[in-house]
Amino acid sequence: MNQQKCILVAEDNPDDFVLLRRGFEKAPLTHKLVHVCNGKLAWDYLLGEPPFSDRNQHPFPDLLLLDPRMPALDGFDLLRLLQSHPELSALPVVVLSSSLVESYAKTAKRLGAREYLVKPMDLDEYRDLALGLHQRWLVDSIPGAPHKP
Amino acid sequence: MEKLKTEIEELKSRLAEAEETLNAIRSGEVDALVASGPDGDQIFTLQGAEMPYRILVEEMNQGALMLIPDGTILYANTRFSQLSKTPLEQVIGSSWQQFFPRDKHPQLETHLKTTEPVSPPEEWSLQAADGSFCPVQLSLRSMSASGVKGFSVIVTDLTGRKQSENALRKTSAELLERNEALEAFSNIVSHDMRAPLRTMQGFVAILLEEYGDKLGSEAKSYLDRIQSSANRLARLIHDVLAYTRLSGDKNEVATFDLDKMMREIVETYPNLSGPNIEIVASSAKVRGHELALGQCVSNLLGNALKFVPPGRVPCVKFWTEATNGRLRLWVQDNGIGILPKDQGRIFDVFSRVHNDAAYEGTGLGLSMVKKAVEKMGGQVGVDSELGQGSRFWIELDRA
Known part of the structure; x- marks a missing residue:
């Protein structure tokens, strides 16, 4: 069940990425976490553009975690691009925001994000977040069956 | 002597003439009004009776027109001449259409064909001789005088009203903008202030978890201090945001069951039960x-x-009380109570009565209550005695 998956994390705050990785370590979960620090790099990664053209080194992710506010193509812009892309639109995207503002959540859902989660304020919550993401998006179900919502 | 006789004859005949006139007036042969008073009869002839109407129409603050069915102006008052910046003699005899923009002429035609005795007032713009426009309200009334059909038109200048409307609109637009700015501000508070805080909280936790054993107890206590400060700031940010959100207009008024709501809230406090x-x-x-x-x-x-107070088991009681058409929800506790001098200010923003570390808070909780309840048209209050607990109440409209 606990097969290693790849999660692409688009996050401009490196501290938040460390805490998220820490949450997965505490779980403990061994998924590969790839960090890019803006939406543009995430887009390049997903398309396999240089410097991410080697798919052995830069595997296509099973899940995209997205901060809505980033420089150079923010999370919402990236969601719009993904929606309009025939192949990439199937990739599950979870928006991980530090904003408690409800309109953000609505926008994210409208643009096709599967979930909108608020970044935890402590490590135990980060661990729970990692476990939740794992159960909802990264556990292999019957091949071909859709992911649980 | 001869001269005096003539004079008397003349006076007699004038008296007879006057009596004749009076009789004629009394019998209705002549239009006039006879008012009997202590100083004798006062006569208002047709000419005299017309005066007040003339003055009224000439001097009133509205433009007045009389039209025949083809729109030709038979009569206009001075005010209309001022509004249209056209000399009176040029107004009379001309068509009323010339005082309105060309694209409105078909509508004017329709008005003159109406069979309704009174048309509802409408807003138009009057075009003056110099090409300027003036917002006006037109009231049309069809009339017939001595068999001739026509219309009376009252033209009210709306410039003043329009100006105040515009000023009002501008103010409300500014308010809206300020509200949006405030909302944007709270978004920033929510996002940008929480991010560094999360880093502090997260990394202090990592230090404590991973290196706690290697740190002395003093170093650990410093980290605890950082941790609790960060937690306090997190609560503050959370409450500021909740407070700003309550001031938004997006909440909809609905009817709901108070009991059910209270039970649901109580359930979110797992330690609250039974007694x-x-x-x-x-x-x-x-x-x-x-x-x-x-x-x-x-x-x-x-x-x-x-x-x-330390050592006392909290005990809370909720009940409702109907007070003339409204409903008062009471929340009673067995807590430390509030001094009468503090009861007035506890609902103020950032006001804190107990600065004791044991009763830590942001000073926003009760101001949030007050603001929200007042937005619903309700009221809040408190009865309390120091050491004897408090009874807070919220009063709202009954459904």
Whole structure:
């Protein structure tokens, strides 16, 4: 069940990425976490553009975690691009925001994000977040069956 | 002597003439009004009776026109001449259409064909001789005088009203803009202030978890201090945001069951049970914003549980009371109570009565309650005695 998956994390705050990785370590979960620090790099990664053209080194992710506010193509812009892309639109995207503002959540859902989660304020919550993401998006179900919502 | 005789004859004949006139007036042969008073009869002839009407129409602050059915102006008053910046002699005899923009002429035609005796007032713009426009209200009334059909038109200048409307519109637009700015500000507070805080909290936790054993107890206590400060700031940010959100206009008024709501809120406090909490059942329904009121009740309950002296088991009681058309929800606790001098200010923003570390808070909880309840058209208040607990109440419209 606990097969290693790849999660692409688009996050401009490196501290938040460390805490998220820490949450997965505490779980403990061994998924590969790839960090890019803006939406543009995430887009390049997903398309396999240089410097991410080697798919052995830069595997296509099973899940995209997205901060809505980033420089150079923010999370919402990236969601719009993904929606309009025939192949990439199937990739599950979870928006991980530090904003408690409800309109953000609505926008994210409208643009096709599967979930909108608020970044935890402590490590135990980060661990729970990692476990939740794992159960909802990264556990292999019957091949071909859709992911649980 | 001869001269005197002639004079008397003349006076007699004048008297007879006057009496004849008076009789004629009395019998209705001549239009006039005879008013009998202590100083004798006063006569108002047709000419005299017309005066007040003339003055009224000539001097009134509205433009007045009389039209024949083809739109030719038979009569106009001075005010209309001023409004249209056209000499009176040029107004009379001309068509009324020339005082309105060309694209409105078909509508003017329709007005003159109407069979309604009175057309509802409409807003138009009057075009003056110099090409300028003036917003006006037109009231049309069809009339017939001595068999001739026509219309009377009253033209009211709306410039002043329009100016105040515009000023009002501008003010409300500015308010809206300021509200949006405030919302943007709270977004920033929510996002940008939480991010560094999360880093502090997260990394202090990592230090404590991973290196706790290697750190001395003093170093650990410093980290604890950082941790609790960060937690306090996190609560503050959370409350500021909740407070700003309550001031938004997006909450909808609905009817809902107060009992059910209170039970649901109580359930979110896992330590509250049995003897600690009592809800006196009522089937009361109130009108308000459910989410906002939920927040209020939750804040009051939170306070009731927080402000108890050390060692005392908190005990909270909810009940409702009907007061002329409204409903009062009471929340009673057995806590430390509030001095009468402090009871007035506890609902103020950032006002804190107990600066004791044991009763830590942001000073926003009760101001949030007040703001939300007042937005619903309700009221809040408190009865309390120091050491004897407090009874807070929220009063809302009954459904």
